[in-house]
Amino acid sequence: MELRQLTAVVAVSETGSVTAAARRLHVVQPAVTRQIRTLEEELGAPLFHRTNQGMVPTEAGEVLLEHARRALHELDLVRTEIRPGPREVSGVVRLGLLESTVDLLAPHLVRGLAELHPGVELRLMSGYSGHLQRWLDDGDVDLSLLYDLAATPSLSVTPLAEENLWLVAPPEAGLSPERPLPWAQAWRHPLVLPVAGHGLRVLIDRARPDDGTGPTVVTEVNAMRIQKALVEAGQGWTVLPAAGVAPDIAAGTLSGAPLTGPEVSRSVVLGLPLGRRVPPAVRAVAAHVADVARELVASGAWPGASAGARDTC
Numbered sequence: 001m002e003l004r005q006l007t008a009v010v011a012v013s014e015t016g017s018v019t020a021a022a023r024r025l026h027v028v029q030p031a032v033t034r035q036i037r038t039l040e041e042e043l044g045a046p047l048f049h050r051t052n053q054g055m056v057p058t059e060a061g062e063v064l065l066e067h068a069r070r071a072l073h074e075l076d077l078v079r080t081e082i083r084p085g086p087r088e089v090s091g092v093v094r095l096g097l098l099e100s101t102v103d104l105l106a107p108h109l110v111r112g113l114a115e116l117h118p119g120v121e122l123r124l125m126s127g128y129s130g131h132l133q134r135w136l137d138d139g140d141v142d143l144s145l146l147y148d149l150a151a152t153p154s155l156s157v158t159p160l161a162e163e164n165l166w167l168v169a170p171p172e173a174g175l176s177p178e179r180p181l182p183w184a185q186a187w188r189h190p191l192v193l194p195v196a197g198h199g200l201r202v203l204i205d206r207a208r209p210d211d212g213t214g215p216t217v218v219t220e221v222n223a224m225r226i227q228k229a230l231v232e233a234g235q236g237w238t239v240l241p242a243a244g245v246a247p248d249i250a251a252g253t254l255s256g257a258p259l260t261g262p263e264v265s266r267s268v269v270l271g272l273p274l275g276r277r278v279p280p281a282v283r284a285v286a287a288h289v290a291d292v293a294r295e296l297v298a299s300g301a302w303p304g305a306s307a308g309a310r311d312t313c
Contacts, residue, residue: 001042003075006068008035009047013065016054039064043093070139090119091281095289096132096144096266097124100244101226104302105145108292116288119279128201128222136271142282145289146271147199157269157284160293161305163241164265165203166256168227170234173257176243177303183207190218190236192227199266204239207264228254241266242304258304268293268305 011021012032022029040047047061057065076092106124110199113122122138125135129147136144139292149157167186169175193215194201208214211243218236221227227238228245232253239259248254272278278286296302 002035003072005035005039006064006072008032009039009061009064010068010072012036012048012055013057013061016056018055019030034104088119089284091279092121092123093143093279093281093285094123094125094141095285096141096146097126097136098132098145098147099126099128100241101145101268102126103247104243104296105289105292108296109289112292113285113288117281117284120284122285128194129156130197133271136273139273142279143270143272143286143289146269148203148266148271149271154274156272156274158272158290159269160290161268161297161302161307162265163243163268164263164304164306165200165239165259166242166245166304167259168231168233168240168245168254168256169236169237170219171252171255173237173255175257176248177257180258180260182210183259183264186237186239186259187215189216191215192219192221192230192236192238193217194227195220195222198222200239200241203266205263207259207262214235243302246303 007025008021012018012023015024018036019029022032024033036047043060043064045060046054046058047064050058059222073092073094095109103123108121109124113120118188125132125141127135129149132141132144133146133149135141136146145160146157149155162253166177167175174180193204204215219230221230224240224244227240228248230236231238232248240256242256242258242293245254245256249256270286270293272282272286293302294307297305297307
């Protein structure tokens, strides 16, 4: 198995065709075809389905792609750290962002990093905290924002912010950020909630009253955008961190209010894996993320958030 074969597999998967992959790699089309065929013969399994819509990875191809991307990323890190050049931080850094923070943080992070460290190539991946933690454990991201996690033998965390939760409803409900509502108000409405076991769902269930009453769940989802779309369509109300709905409330497509009685919040932390070397580029991005997050909290630009502890665990 050769690097050029792995590079060819990834290129074909990302472009959907041998022709486009060859163009990207600056080689002739038969060379890419030969590399794929040789690898399939070595592995004893087809790597792509040839369809009218293009080259689609088979199950075996998906397995290979997962490992190939990781191996090629590690080699990119080696090249950027060892290659002689200006004494500036450089390299590829994969940062995981919580889905609810993407709109708030991504523009600031990309713009600021381009000014501070132009040699760093930032790759952003978003998801729920559970997905991000798994990607961090598996080495698919270099560092990630996470919810409600403390340091462990395999993970160091830097607290960034404490987020309050908001009740979110269609605009005609008239909820207002200036008028907090008790959790009891949430239980009076059908709710669209994250699937059971999700971090946000755990917090919502924790707010249930002791008398056993609780939410009437009409739909469980695994994506914030689906939560918001269903609420906007009048299918129920939901609970989300303020940062995830502030733009929608400002645009008038949703309404929302902070929840109180009981007070329920969650900690946003930055996680870095322990037990493996952290390249300078990853350390630079980690410092930048912490600075940006704390500046947004301090300025009030992060809705519903207060400062997290400044200690790194």
